[in-house]
Amino acid sequence: MTNLKEKASKVLMHTYNSLPFSLVSGNGCYVKDHNGNEYLDFIAGIAVNALGYNHPEFNKAVKKQLENIIHYSNLFLNKEQIELAEKLTANSRFDKAFFCNSGTESVEAALKLAKKIGKTKKNGAWKIIAMNQSFHGRSTGSLSLTGQKKYQESFLPLMPGVSFVEFNNFDDLKQKIDSDVCAVIIEPIQGEGGIYPAEKEYLEKVRSLCTEKNIVLIFDEVQSGIGRTGFLFAHEYFGVYPDIICLAKGLGGGLPIGAILSTEDINQFKPGDHAATFGGNPLVCSGANAVLTELLDNKLIEHTKKTGVYLKKKLIALQERNNSIKDIRGIGLMLGIEFNHEISGIISSCREHGLLLVGAGVKVIRFVPPLIVTEKEIDKALDILENVIKKDN
Numbered sequence: 001m002t003n004l005k006e007k008a009s010k011v012l013m014h015t016y017n018s019l020p021f022s023l024v025s026g027n028g029c030y031v032k033d034h035n036g037n038e039y040l041d042f043i044a045g046i047a048v049n050a051l052g053y054n055h056p057e058f059n060k061a062v063k064k065q066l067e068n069i070i071h072y073s074n075l076f077l078n079k080e081q082i083e084l085a086e087k088l089t090a091n092s093r094f095d096k097a098f099f100c101n102s103g104t105e106s107v108e109a110a111l112k113l114a115k116k117i118g119k120t121k122k123n124g125a126w127k128i129i130a131m132n133q134s135f136h137g138r139s140t141g142s143l144s145l146t147g148q149k150k151y152q153e154s155f156l157p158l159m160p161g162v163s164f165v166e167f168n169n170f171d172d173l174k175q176k177i178d179s180d181v182c183a184v185i186i187e188p189i190q191g192e193g194g195i196y197p198a199e200k201e202y203l204e205k206v207r208s209l210c211t212e213k214n215i216v217l218i219f220d221e222v223q224s225g226i227g228r229t230g231f232l233f234a235h236e237y238f239g240v241y242p243d244i245i246c247l248a249k250g251l252g253g254g255l256p257i258g259a260i261l262s263t264e265d266i267n268q269f270k271p272g273d274h275a276a277t278f279g280g281n282p283l284v285c286s287g288a289n290a291v292l293t294e295l296l297d298n299k300l301i302e303h304t305k306k307t308g309v310y311l312k313k314k315l316i317a318l319q320e321r322n323n324s325i326k327d328i329r330g331i332g333l334m335l336g337i338e339f340n341h342e343i344s345g346i347i348s349s350c351r352e353h354g355l356l357l358v359g360a361g362v363k364v365i366r367f368v369p370p371l372i373v374t375e376k377e378i379d380k381a382l383d384i385l386e387n388v389i390k391k392d393n
């Protein structure tokens, strides 16, 4: 594998500090590397592989589509895409969907839609309010909304008109809103920023203010949506309904898809306003439809709700036994453990003992396993983690 590492450094732009090995197969919540080492995977492709690996129904749907037709452009109507939009709108308060290929692209689409509303319905309002410590992607638009200096500084100046406010601080938001603001964008649970959930009361107040001031409220549910909170959408957990949501990650179960959903009145896109060549092609939609069938028809959401509660209970118990754990937070199967110290050593020791984990910042371990994870697998993961923590101390 050193060979692979050498090859990678010769031909790949160094945008990731990748581990020096690749994964060759997966089944359920387990993956195997090229040496046959097996890992219990609590990364799930960074909250992507909702159905884990090699899921029979997902594979069946995608294989069938693969053998029929995989791509033919949005110049034609697309049955699988329409079916996906029907499922998403029938199970939410939204009326319309637009499909793209990633979370970043979903944020870009939301941004353009909100700007169009500002232009057409709010006297040309164009400014956006985003949150400190947020993460929305690394394209120029989405990076402009990402409230973390470390991602932005090499690329300044970015898109003008973005103000950042403190997350969960309503007064700060209220002060920074003026008549030029067309949208507010929030992750209901900040993911990359360290797994910080919004407060329900905060979201309720922001919703009322946005309604009062005719401002589009966007929730970026790229990481928190699609069953991860124990609800199909994260905003349902809070009971607060935005005008646009951004989706990606878990929706495609590993196939690259992004989406925005909006209400009818917000949908101002006309032909030519926005597009994506691959957006919602039949192959990715066949996978996304299989994910939604599992979540909605085969009770995976209920399972997620239960296992999320179980995992949090176990993490809290772990915290009670370990002084090095400062905080446990998050919702459903999107949880974080904040340590008093940096976590890179714990993550690599866990990997050596067969458990894959990912950080969210330098002191937080993020738990975003496949949504199919069982209580037994949670027990196993936490045993590995606890043994590693004990040895560390």
Ligand SMILES: Cc1ncc(COP(=O)(O)O)c(C=O)c1O
Binding pocket: 102, 103, 104, 105, 107, 135, 136, 137, 138, 187, 191, 192, 220, 221, 222, 223, 224, 248, 249
């Ligand atoms: C909340 C949020 N928005 C947007 C993105 C960007 O998504 P993608 O990497 O699919 O472009 C991410 C990725 O981690 C995310 O967590």
